Amino acid sequence: MSGTAQDSDQNETTETLSGAEILIRALTDQGVDVIFGYPGGAVLPIYDALFAQNNIRHVLVRQEGGAVHAAEGYARSTGKPGVVLVTSGPGATNAVTGLTDAMMDSIPIVCLTGQVASHLIGNDAFQEADTIGITRPCTKHNYLVKDTDEMGRIVHEAFYVATQGRPGPVVIDLPKDICVNQGVYEMPDLDNLQHKTYRPPTTGKESQIAEAVALMAGAKRPIFYTGGGLINSGPEACAKLRELVKLTGYPITSTLMGLGAFPASDDQFVGMLGMHGTYEANNAMHDCDVMICLGARFDDRITGRLDAFSPGSTKIHVDVDPSSINKNISVDLGIVGDVGQVIEQMLAGWNKAGHQPDQAAAKDWWTTIQRWRSRDCLAFEQGKDVIKPQHAIQRLYELTKDRDTYITTEVGQHQMWAAQFYKFEEPNRWMTSGGLGTMGYGLPAAVGVQIAHPESLVVDISGEASFMMNIQEIATAVQYRLPLKVFILNNRWMGMVRQWQELLHGSRYAETYSEALPDFVKLAECFGATGMVMEDPASLDDDIRKMLDIDGLVIADVRVAKEENCFPMVPSGAAHNEMIMAGNKAAESPKVTDDGMALV
Amino acid sequence: MSDETNAGPKHTIAVLVDNEPGVLARVVGLFSGRGYNIDSLTVAEVDARRDRSRINIVTSGNEMIIDQIRAQLERLVPVFNVVDLTEDGPSVERELALIKVVATGENRIEALRVADIFRARAVDSTMGSFVFEVTGDSGKVNAFIDLMEPLGLAEVSRTGVVAIARGADAM
Ligand SMILES: Cc1ncc(C[n+]2csc(CCOP(=O)(O)OP(=O)(O)O)c2C)c(N)n1
Ligand SMILES: [Mg+2]
Numbered sequence: 001m002s003g004t005a006q007d008s009d010q011n012e013t014t015e016t017l018s019g020a021e022i023l024i025r026a027l028t029d030q031g032v033d034v035i036f037g038y039p040g041g042a043v044l045p046i047y048d049a050l051f052a053q054n055n056i057r058h059v060l061v062r063q064e065g066g067a068v069h070a071a072e073g074y075a076r077s078t079g080k081p082g083v084v085l086v087t088s089g090p091g092a093t094n095a096v097t098g099l100t101d102a103m104m105d106s107i108p109i110v111c112l113t114g115q116v117a118s119h120l121i122g123n124d125a126f127q128e129a130d131t132i133g134i135t136r137p138c139t140k141h142n143y144l145v146k147d148t149d150e151m152g153r154i155v156h157e158a159f160y161v162a163t164q165g166r167p168g169p170v171v172i173d174l175p176k177d178i179c180v181n182q183g184v185y186e187m188p189d190l191d192n193l194q195h196k197t198y199r200p201p202t203t204g205k206e207s208q209i210a211e212a213v214a215l216m217a218g219a220k221r222p223i224f225y226t227g228g229g230l231i232n233s234g235p236e237a238c239a240k241l242r243e244l245v246k247l248t249g250y251p252i253t254s255t256l257m258g259l260g261a262f263p264a265s266d267d268q269f270v271g272m273l274g275m276h277g278t279y280e281a282n283n284a285m286h287d288c289d290v291m292i293c294l295g296a297r298f299d300d301r302i303t304g305r306l307d308a309f310s311p312g313s314t315k316i317h318v319d320v321d322p323s324s325i326n327k328n329i330s331v332d333l334g335i336v337g338d339v340g341q342v343i344e345q346m347l348a349g350w351n352k353a354g355h356q357p358d359q360a361a362a363k364d365w366w367t368t369i370q371r372w373r374s375r376d377c378l379a380f381e382q383g384k385d386v387i388k389p390q391h392a393i394q395r396l397y398e399l400t401k402d403r404d405t406y407i408t409t410e411v412g413q414h415q416m417w418a419a420q421f422y423k424f425e426e427p428n429r430w431m432t433s434g435g436l437g438t439m440g441y442g443l444p445a446a447v448g449v450q451i452a453h454p455e456s457l458v459v460d461i462s463g464e465a466s467f468m469m470n471i472q473e474i475a476t477a478v479q480y481r482l483p484l485k486v487f488i489l490n491n492r493w494m495g496m497v498r499q500w501q502e503l504l505h506g507s508r509y510a511e512t513y514s515e516a517l518p519d520f521v522k523l524a525e526c527f528g529a530t531g532m533v534m535e536d537p538a539s540l541d542d543d544i545r546k547m548l549d550i551d552g553l554v555i556a557d558v559r560v561a562k563e564e565n566c567f568p569m570v571p572s573g574a575a576h577n578e579m580i581m582a583g584n585k586a587a588e589s590p591k592v593t594d595d596g597m598a599l600v
Numbered sequence: 601m602s603d604e605t606n607a608g609p610k611h612t613i614a615v616l617v618d619n620e621p622g623v624l625a626r627v628v629g630l631f632s633g634r635g636y637n638i639d640s641l642t643v644a645e646v647d648a649r650r651d652r653s654r655i656n657i658v659t660s661g662n663e664m665i666i667d668q669i670r671a672q673l674e675r676l677v678p679v680f681n682v683v684d685l686t687e688d689g690p691s692v693e694r695e696l697a698l699i700k701v702v703a704t705g706e707n708r709i710e711a712l713r714v715a716d717i718f719r720a721r722a723v724d725s726t727m728g729s730f731v732f733e734v735t736g737d738s739g740k741v742n743a744f745i746d747l748m749e750p751l752g753l754a755e756v757s758r759t760g761v762v763a764i765a766r767g768a769d770a771m
Contacts, residue, residue: 323671
């Protein structure tokens with residue numbers, strides 16, 4: 001990485017410090033205000049350097065996996081990179097799930113891992129792991145620092161790589177001797193950094209923009225299909241998206257990762273698409289004539305059966321990562337660029353060409369969409385006796401929507417219901433493990449969100465099984481007095497797996513019952529938090545209000561209907577227009593093929 | 601590896617990389633992790649001053665897969681440039697092989713005769729064996745090996761393909 005002001009006085013910018021001090025200095029120069037970490041032998045020099053300063057706050061998690069998810073929550077709710085510090089060996093291997101999660105969801109993370117002293121590497125030393133080898137496939141890039149003089153440059157380069165282009169996790173492996181030795185630190189000119197090889201795309205090709213805009217203008221049944229790329233591109237990109245969607249009047253759907261980029265309450269929003277997407281969104285995707293994919297990647301949860309995916313449409317795909325284009329689905333026009341900048345170009349191109357949407361076609365298309373909408377695919381019946389999970393989320397939404405709220409989730413049915421029933425109006429408010437589907441993500445992610453937004457309301461919509469996966473992080477939340485609300489939709493099942501067993505495996509419920517659950521109220525209390533049980537539909541609103549009024553960590557055990565299924569559902573290997581709907585009789589539901597059975 | 605990946609013609613891809621430790625592991629890991637083929641792979645530093653190495657990979661796949669391979673390679677942080685030599689116009693490909701033939705009598709004479717036709721050089725010889733050095737495209741090397749087979753082929757060592765585009769343009 002170059003960019004140090006060449007003509008500046010060397011003595012002003014160069015300093016001799018220990019490797020650990022250089023690390024902390026470089027992090028400070030990057031504007032890092034918080035690190036999520038866990039100490040150990042190999043990182044003691046770094047903890048010593050942390051101890052000696054006041055710029056960076058360290059948040060002590062209870063397991064390194066929690067540190068990475070917390071950093072992800074921090075990153076996703078702020079748009080800034082999350083920073084993690086773990087020790088060598090088991091510290092680093094515990095971080096691997098989180099790194100993979102961040103890789104799949106394109107979340108900028110810089111993870112500092114301790115390593116045994118340079119001369120011991122390769123000797124099976126105590127707490128040695130081949131961190132570089134292990135994390136190579138689950139990071140965007142990784143570095144082993146071999147020379148203390150290189151520390152500063154590598155740290156700044158790592159932040160650049162983690163945040164530019166398609167974001168992702170970067171590991172810096174730090175042998176203990178490198179942290180102890182003295183070296184030189186030079187503050188680079190951060191505004192003018194240029195990487196030796198890495199060139200993240202910015203704007204799209206003008207000729208392609210013109211082509212895209214013409215296709216859009218000529219569309220009779222268009223749809224915007226948007227994803228997490230918009231959130232990563234930033235709030236300005238989301239603002240531009242709103243402009244473009246309003247300008248054209250076209251319907252818009254979003255992936256799980258993209259929720260909040262466009263306001264869910266807006267009439268042009270047809271809901272989430274994909275496996276548990278709405279009837280109207282999936283049918284509109286299937287029947288559209290022009291698909292405008294912005295910052296999404298045609299993931300298998302979105303497309304369903306590939307050869308039946310939106311068969312008649314002309315597809316435009318905008319992505320900052322060229323390898324996402326034509327990976328699963330062949331598109332007609334692939335535009336490489338930052339989605340925010342490309343949307344800006346599209347707006348300019350549309351206006352310059354004086355395009356007008358085809359009003360007559362739009363009217364017909366919206367009529368069709370309204371017909372699909374009237375099917376009311378998310379309908380459910382809330383009786384008097386037991387709380388329906390959908391109802392619980394709907395009420396949570398109604399009672400928190402006017403607050404400054406951030407939602408995280410675990411993985412399972414509750415996650416999909418949260419996506420369906422919680423309406424996000426803004427980006428960066430919704431943190432969920434999309435690509436990897438990591439149970440145990442939501443609680444530590446909520447810790448990271450709350451650290452970044454101490455005054456806001458942060459709710460982890462959880463499942464009783466997922467909650468057990470990183471339950472130790474309650475202690476972190478208590479230590480830092482984080483007033484998180486953990487809203488457990490307790491159905492006593494690994495509900496999503498049970499649903500698949502019911503639909504695909506003849507209701508043979510092998511090992512999916514949540515046996516031996518703890519008493520969540522006592523559990524909360526033993527950690528020094530508040531526990532609540534919610535089980536009466538009639539008092540649910542009051543219970544939720546009570547939870548929100550408690551100034552501290554609350555664990556709410558919301559007893560919900562045990563065997564509710566999450567619908568609509570595009571079963572594995574089926575097409576978008578072959579959805580299983582709530583209330584379908586088994587015989588009316590599309591059959592799952594053998595090929596479909598083999599899919600996850 | 602899936603059949604789908606194997607289907608399709610061979611492509612020779614040249615990758616110019618920053619010569620940092622682990623860069624080869626990144627490239628190889630990408631191929632194994634995503635189920636792409638490697639028919640052959642060569643790597644060596646080509647520009648010491650700028651610390652650059654060149655990796656030549658022979659792979660196969662349909663158009664969509666080859667495009668993916670290229671895009672995935674370009675995505676690696678230490679990669680400068682990726683060129684599909686098969687796609688982007690004429691190129692020259694060469695391979696070098698060292699081939700040990702253990703033979704006496706008529707077979708020994710025949711081996712020498714064939715070597716002569718292929719312009720292979722004997723770089724080692726004993727009373728009962730030769731080591732031939734043969735250079736050419738992979739087809740020529742294959743043909744030479746096939747001919748040596750009945751004459752006492754004992755061992756083969758090949759470099760894999762190195763390749764470069766024809767014409768004045770440089771990568
Ligand atoms: C770490 C991990 N292990 C296993 C799974 C597979 N899995 C997906 S959903 C699920 C059940 C989740 O149960 P719960 O948290 O109670 O949520 P529910 O579906 O009941 O709402 C399991 C086991 C996973 N996603 N992540
Ligand atoms: Mg459950």
